[in-house]
Amino acid sequence: MDASRYAHVKLLAADFLSLAVSSSAPPTISRRGRPIYRAEFVGVVVSRDRRPKLLRFLIDDGSGCVPCVLWLNHDLLSKSSVFASGDDLAASAARDHAGKVNLGVLVRVRGRVTVFRGELQITVKDVLVERDPNAEILHWLQCIKLARDCYDLPLAAVTKV
Amino acid sequence: MASSIIKPGLLVALQELQPSSPFFKEGQSIRVTGKLQSYSVESAIAIIVDGGATLLIDTQHLRDINFRINSIYQFIGELLIPHDGQVVLKARIGRNVDGIDLNLYHQSIRLRRKFEADIVRSKTT
Numbered sequence: 001m002d003a004s005r006y007a008h009v010k011l012l013a014a015d016f017l018s019l020a021v022s023s024s025a026p027p028t029i030s031r032r033g034r035p036i037y038r039a040e041f042v043g044v045v046v047s048r049d050r051r052p053k054l055l056r057f058l059i060d061d062g063s064g065c066v067p068c069v070l071w072l073n074h075d076l077l078s079k080s081s082v083f084a085s086g087d088d089l090a091a092s093a094a095r096d097h098a099g100k101v102n103l104g105v106l107v108r109v110r111g112r113v114t115v116f117r118g119e120l121q122i123t124v125k126d127v128l129v130e131r132d133p134n135a136e137i138l139h140w141l142q143c144i145k146l147a148r149d150c151y152d153l154p155l156a157a158v159t160k161v
Numbered sequence: 162m163a164s165s166i167i168k169p170g171l172l173v174a175l176q177e178l179q180p181s182s183p184f185f186k187e188g189q190s191i192r193v194t195g196k197l198q199s200y201s202v203e204s205a206i207a208i209i210v211d212g213g214a215t216l217l218i219d220t221q222h223l224r225d226i227n228f229r230i231n232s233i234y235q236f237i238g239e240l241l242i243p244h245d246g247q248v249v250l251k252a253r254i255g256r257n258v259d260g261i262d263l264n265l266y267h268q269s270i271r272l273r274r275k276f277e278a279d280i281v282r283s284k285t286t
Contacts, residue, residue, distance in 0.1 A: 032283070143276075
Protein backbone atom coordinates (compact mmCIF):
# COMPACT_ATOMS: atom_id res chain seq x y z
CA MET A 1 0.00 0.00 0.00
CA ASP A 2 1.32 3.43 -0.95
CA ALA A 3 1.26 5.51 2.24
CA SER A 4 1.57 8.74 0.28
CA ARG A 5 -1.92 8.11 -1.13
CA TYR A 6 -3.42 9.47 2.09
CA ALA A 7 -1.00 12.36 2.72
CA HIS A 8 -2.09 15.88 1.80
CA VAL A 9 0.81 17.37 -0.12
CA LYS A 10 1.29 21.08 0.63
CA LEU A 11 1.57 22.91 -2.65
CA LEU A 12 1.58 26.42 -4.01
CA ALA A 13 -1.03 26.96 -6.72
CA ALA A 14 1.63 27.34 -9.44
CA ASP A 15 3.12 24.00 -8.45
CA PHE A 16 -0.32 22.35 -8.41
CA LEU A 17 -1.35 23.76 -11.79
CA SER A 18 1.84 22.39 -13.36
CA LEU A 19 1.23 18.78 -12.21
CA ALA A 20 1.51 16.20 -14.96
CA VAL A 21 -1.73 14.46 -15.94
CA SER A 22 -1.47 11.16 -17.78
CA SER A 23 -3.76 10.31 -20.70
CA SER A 24 -4.82 7.03 -19.09
CA ALA A 25 -8.32 6.40 -17.71
CA PRO A 26 -8.53 7.19 -14.87
CA PRO A 27 -5.68 9.70 -15.22
CA THR A 28 -2.73 9.60 -12.86
CA ILE A 29 -1.48 12.91 -11.57
CA SER A 30 2.16 13.32 -10.70
CA ARG A 31 4.82 15.82 -9.70
CA ARG A 32 8.33 15.02 -10.92
CA GLY A 33 7.37 11.37 -11.27
CA ARG A 34 5.79 11.14 -7.82
CA PRO A 35 2.02 10.38 -7.83
CA ILE A 36 -0.10 13.00 -6.06
CA TYR A 37 -3.50 11.98 -4.70
CA ARG A 38 -4.33 14.63 -2.11
CA ALA A 39 -3.24 18.21 -1.58
CA GLU A 40 -3.54 21.12 0.80
CA PHE A 41 -3.66 24.83 -0.06
CA VAL A 42 -3.97 28.11 1.76
CA GLY A 43 -5.30 31.12 -0.09
CA VAL A 44 -7.94 33.80 -0.41
CA VAL A 45 -11.37 32.93 -1.81
CA VAL A 46 -11.70 35.06 -4.96
CA SER A 47 -14.79 33.54 -6.52
CA ARG A 48 -17.70 31.48 -5.35
CA ASP A 49 -20.46 29.74 -7.29
CA ARG A 50 -23.11 27.92 -5.25
CA ARG A 51 -25.28 25.37 -7.04
CA PRO A 52 -27.90 23.00 -5.56
CA LYS A 53 -25.54 20.02 -5.58
CA LEU A 54 -22.13 21.62 -5.28
CA LEU A 55 -20.09 24.69 -4.45
CA ARG A 56 -17.37 25.76 -6.87
CA PHE A 57 -14.80 28.28 -5.70
CA LEU A 58 -11.33 29.55 -6.51
CA ILE A 59 -8.58 30.18 -4.01
CA ASP A 60 -5.77 32.55 -4.92
CA ASP A 61 -2.39 32.26 -3.22
CA GLY A 62 -0.61 34.76 -5.44
CA SER A 63 0.95 32.17 -7.74
CA GLY A 64 -2.28 30.87 -9.26
CA CYS A 65 -5.96 30.21 -8.68
CA VAL A 66 -6.86 26.68 -7.58
CA PRO A 67 -10.32 25.47 -8.69
CA CYS A 68 -12.12 23.74 -5.83
CA VAL A 69 -15.37 21.81 -5.76
CA LEU A 70 -17.27 20.89 -2.63
CA TRP A 71 -20.05 18.38 -3.21
CA LEU A 72 -23.33 19.01 -1.41
CA ASN A 73 -25.37 16.11 -2.81
CA HIS A 74 -24.96 13.77 0.15
CA ASP A 75 -28.69 14.10 0.96
CA LEU A 76 -29.54 12.65 -2.44
CA LEU A 77 -27.08 9.79 -2.02
CA SER A 78 -28.20 8.88 1.51
CA LYS A 79 -31.74 7.98 0.43
CA SER A 80 -30.47 4.84 -1.26
CA SER A 81 -27.41 4.22 0.88
CA VAL A 82 -27.12 1.53 3.53
CA PHE A 83 -24.76 3.88 5.33
CA ALA A 84 -27.42 6.58 5.74
CA SER A 85 -26.22 7.90 9.10
CA GLY A 86 -22.68 8.31 7.75
CA ASP A 87 -23.99 10.21 4.77
CA ASP A 88 -26.01 12.50 7.09
CA LEU A 89 -22.84 13.42 8.94
CA ALA A 90 -21.00 13.95 5.65
CA ALA A 91 -23.84 16.15 4.37
CA SER A 92 -23.81 18.24 7.54
CA ALA A 93 -20.02 18.62 7.41
CA ALA A 94 -20.14 19.63 3.75
CA ARG A 95 -22.79 22.27 4.46
CA ASP A 96 -20.68 23.61 7.34
CA HIS A 97 -17.64 23.83 5.08
CA ALA A 98 -19.66 25.57 2.37
CA GLY A 99 -20.77 28.19 4.87
CA LYS A 100 -17.15 29.09 5.59
CA VAL A 101 -16.29 29.81 1.96
CA ASN A 102 -16.91 33.53 1.46
CA LEU A 103 -15.22 36.07 -0.80
CA GLY A 104 -12.10 37.58 0.71
CA VAL A 105 -11.68 34.96 3.42
CA LEU A 106 -8.34 33.21 3.93
CA VAL A 107 -8.97 29.46 3.96
CA ARG A 108 -7.02 26.23 4.23
CA VAL A 109 -8.44 23.60 1.89
CA ARG A 110 -7.65 19.89 1.78
CA GLY A 111 -8.94 17.34 -0.68
CA ARG A 112 -8.34 14.91 -3.51
CA VAL A 113 -6.65 16.01 -6.69
CA THR A 114 -9.07 15.36 -9.54
CA VAL A 115 -9.46 16.27 -13.20
CA PHE A 116 -12.63 17.74 -14.70
CA ARG A 117 -12.87 18.54 -18.41
CA GLY A 118 -9.11 18.40 -18.68
CA GLU A 119 -8.50 20.84 -15.82
CA LEU A 120 -6.95 20.04 -12.47
CA GLN A 121 -9.10 20.75 -9.46
CA ILE A 122 -9.47 19.85 -5.81
CA THR A 123 -12.49 17.85 -4.65
CA VAL A 124 -12.65 19.35 -1.21
CA LYS A 125 -12.88 17.34 1.98
CA ASP A 126 -12.04 20.01 4.59
CA VAL A 127 -12.20 23.78 4.78
CA LEU A 128 -10.73 25.73 7.66
CA VAL A 129 -10.87 29.53 7.98
CA GLU A 130 -7.46 30.92 8.89
CA ARG A 131 -7.89 34.00 11.07
CA ASP A 132 -4.16 34.62 11.55
CA PRO A 133 -2.78 36.28 8.37
CA ASN A 134 0.66 34.81 9.18
CA ALA A 135 -0.77 31.31 8.62
CA GLU A 136 -0.59 31.95 4.89
CA ILE A 137 3.06 32.94 5.09
CA LEU A 138 3.82 29.84 7.14
CA HIS A 139 2.14 27.68 4.50
CA TRP A 140 4.27 29.22 1.72
CA LEU A 141 7.45 28.48 3.65
CA GLN A 142 6.28 24.93 4.40
CA CYS A 143 5.56 24.36 0.70
CA ILE A 144 9.06 25.50 -0.23
CA LYS A 145 10.76 23.49 2.52
CA LEU A 146 8.77 20.32 1.86
CA ALA A 147 9.44 20.58 -1.88
CA ARG A 148 13.16 20.90 -1.24
CA ASP A 149 13.46 18.30 1.52
CA CYS A 150 10.88 15.73 0.42
CA TYR A 151 8.78 16.17 -2.70
CA ASP A 152 11.72 16.92 -5.03
CA LEU A 153 13.72 13.90 -3.88
CA PRO A 154 13.75 10.93 -6.25
CA LEU A 155 11.04 8.47 -5.22
CA ALA A 156 13.54 5.65 -4.74
CA ALA A 157 15.51 7.72 -2.22
CA VAL A 158 12.36 8.19 -0.12
CA THR A 159 11.01 4.62 -0.27
CA LYS A 160 14.35 3.08 0.69
CA VAL A 161 14.19 2.05 4.36
CA MET B 162 -17.58 30.72 -12.68
CA ALA B 163 -14.87 30.81 -15.37
CA SER B 164 -11.63 29.98 -13.62
CA SER B 165 -9.57 30.94 -16.64
CA ILE B 166 -10.87 34.54 -16.54
CA ILE B 167 -9.86 35.28 -12.96
CA LYS B 168 -6.13 35.87 -12.82
CA PRO B 169 -4.18 35.39 -9.61
CA GLY B 170 -3.15 38.54 -7.76
CA LEU B 171 0.64 38.52 -7.99
CA LEU B 172 2.25 39.42 -4.68
CA VAL B 173 3.80 42.86 -5.05
CA ALA B 174 5.29 45.32 -2.56
CA LEU B 175 4.15 48.91 -2.92
CA GLN B 176 7.74 50.04 -3.48
CA GLU B 177 7.88 47.82 -6.56
CA LEU B 178 5.10 49.67 -8.36
CA GLN B 179 7.42 51.85 -10.39
CA PRO B 180 7.12 52.39 -14.18
CA SER B 181 10.25 50.29 -14.70
CA SER B 182 8.77 47.30 -12.83
CA PRO B 183 7.45 44.23 -14.74
CA PHE B 184 4.33 44.43 -12.53
CA PHE B 185 3.55 48.00 -13.64
CA LYS B 186 1.09 47.17 -16.43
CA GLU B 187 -2.43 48.32 -17.17
CA GLY B 188 -4.85 45.62 -16.02
CA GLN B 189 -2.20 43.62 -14.17
CA SER B 190 -3.78 41.59 -11.35
CA ILE B 191 -1.83 42.12 -8.15
CA ARG B 192 -2.14 41.66 -4.40
CA VAL B 193 -0.83 44.52 -2.24
CA THR B 194 -0.56 45.01 1.50
CA GLY B 195 -0.26 48.23 3.45
CA LYS B 196 -1.40 50.34 6.37
CA LEU B 197 -4.54 52.40 5.79
CA GLN B 198 -3.48 56.03 5.76
CA SER B 199 -6.80 57.55 4.75
CA TYR B 200 -10.23 56.62 3.41
CA SER B 201 -12.87 58.73 1.67
CA VAL B 202 -16.45 57.50 1.97
CA GLU B 203 -17.57 59.77 -0.87
CA SER B 204 -15.07 58.51 -3.42
CA ALA B 205 -14.50 55.07 -1.84
CA ILE B 206 -10.79 55.65 -2.36
CA ALA B 207 -8.39 54.33 0.27
CA ILE B 208 -4.71 55.20 0.48
CA ILE B 209 -2.40 52.54 1.86
CA VAL B 210 1.26 52.95 2.74
CA ASP B 211 4.13 50.52 3.11
CA GLY B 212 7.85 51.21 3.24
CA GLY B 213 7.41 54.85 2.28
CA ALA B 214 5.38 54.06 -0.83
CA THR B 215 1.66 54.73 -1.19
CA LEU B 216 -1.08 53.43 -3.46
CA LEU B 217 -4.66 54.50 -4.12
CA ILE B 218 -7.23 51.74 -3.84
CA ASP B 219 -10.67 51.97 -5.45
CA THR B 220 -12.85 50.10 -2.97
CA GLN B 221 -16.28 50.76 -4.48
CA HIS B 222 -16.86 47.09 -5.35
CA LEU B 223 -15.89 45.73 -1.94
CA ARG B 224 -18.51 44.51 0.50
CA ASP B 225 -18.42 43.52 4.16
CA ILE B 226 -15.22 45.36 4.99
CA ASN B 227 -14.77 47.99 7.69
CA PHE B 228 -11.99 50.53 7.26
CA ARG B 229 -9.96 51.65 10.27
CA ILE B 230 -7.14 54.13 9.93
CA ASN B 231 -3.73 52.59 10.75
CA SER B 232 -5.02 49.02 10.35
CA ILE B 233 -3.26 46.86 7.77
CA TYR B 234 -5.22 45.73 4.75
CA GLN B 235 -4.60 43.49 1.79
CA PHE B 236 -6.26 44.05 -1.58
CA ILE B 237 -6.43 41.97 -4.74
CA GLY B 238 -7.38 43.75 -7.93
CA GLU B 239 -6.32 45.23 -11.25
CA LEU B 240 -4.01 48.19 -11.84
CA LEU B 241 -5.40 51.24 -13.61
CA ILE B 242 -2.62 53.41 -15.03
CA PRO B 243 -4.07 56.62 -16.53
CA HIS B 244 -1.87 58.70 -18.83
CA ASP B 245 -2.21 61.71 -16.59
CA GLY B 246 -3.14 60.93 -13.06
CA GLN B 247 -2.36 58.66 -10.21
CA VAL B 248 -2.14 54.90 -10.44
CA VAL B 249 -5.11 53.19 -8.80
CA LEU B 250 -5.77 49.58 -7.85
CA LYS B 251 -9.37 48.63 -8.63
CA ALA B 252 -9.91 46.17 -5.80
CA ARG B 253 -12.19 43.13 -6.10
CA ILE B 254 -11.08 41.54 -2.83
CA GLY B 255 -10.09 43.25 0.42
CA ARG B 256 -9.35 42.00 3.89
CA ASN B 257 -8.00 43.21 7.19
CA VAL B 258 -4.65 41.59 7.98
CA ASP B 259 -3.85 43.19 11.33
CA GLY B 260 -1.21 41.10 13.08
CA ILE B 261 0.67 40.23 9.91
CA ASP B 262 4.46 40.22 10.21
CA LEU B 263 5.30 42.51 7.28
CA ASN B 264 9.04 41.86 7.44
CA LEU B 265 8.44 38.12 7.23
CA TYR B 266 5.85 38.71 4.50
CA HIS B 267 8.30 40.59 2.27
CA GLN B 268 11.13 38.12 2.90
CA SER B 269 8.79 35.25 2.06
CA ILE B 270 7.72 36.88 -1.19
CA ARG B 271 11.37 36.97 -2.28
CA LEU B 272 11.79 33.28 -1.40
CA ARG B 273 8.59 32.40 -3.23
CA ARG B 274 9.69 34.17 -6.41
CA LYS B 275 12.88 32.12 -6.52
CA PHE B 276 10.89 28.93 -5.91
CA GLU B 277 8.31 29.78 -8.56
CA ALA B 278 11.07 30.59 -11.04
CA ASP B 279 12.47 27.11 -10.39
CA ILE B 280 9.03 25.61 -11.12
CA VAL B 281 8.91 27.39 -14.47
CA ARG B 282 12.48 26.33 -15.29
CA SER B 283 11.75 22.69 -14.45
CA LYS B 284 8.70 22.74 -16.72
CA THR B 285 10.76 23.93 -19.70
CA THR B 286 13.69 21.51 -19.24
